Amino acid sequence: MLDCNSSVTSADTRLKLEVDENNDTVDSTMFRQLIDSLRYMCQTRPDISYAVGYASRFMSKPLKPHLLAAKRILR
Numbered sequence: 001m002l003d004c005n006s007s008v009t010s011a012d013t014r015l016k017l018e019v020d021e022n023n024d025t026v027d028s029t030m031f032r033q034l035i036d037s038l039r040y041m042c043q044t045r046p047d048i049s050y051a052v053g054y055a056s057r058f059m060s061k062p063l064k065p066h067l068l069a070a071k072r073i074l075r
Helices: 028-041 046-058 064-074
Strands: none
Touching: 028 046, 028 064, 046 064
16 A cells, blocks of 8 residues: 555545445455554544444455455555
8 A cells, every 4th residue: 555545534424335245355364454453543543433443343254345445544
């Protein structure tokens, strides 16, 4: 994510993440590590806590849209 564009908001306000079987799955270990790092960052950045909590609901079976939402929080 070195060459990514930064975003002003941590999450899209109209974002609807769902458990859809048609999307590709991602590595759950990597997704959990990403979410855990974001949870740690919530201590110093409380403005991202809602978006991190919303993305962490899908830790059991993460899909590509869930990973993209977590990456947007990083930006």
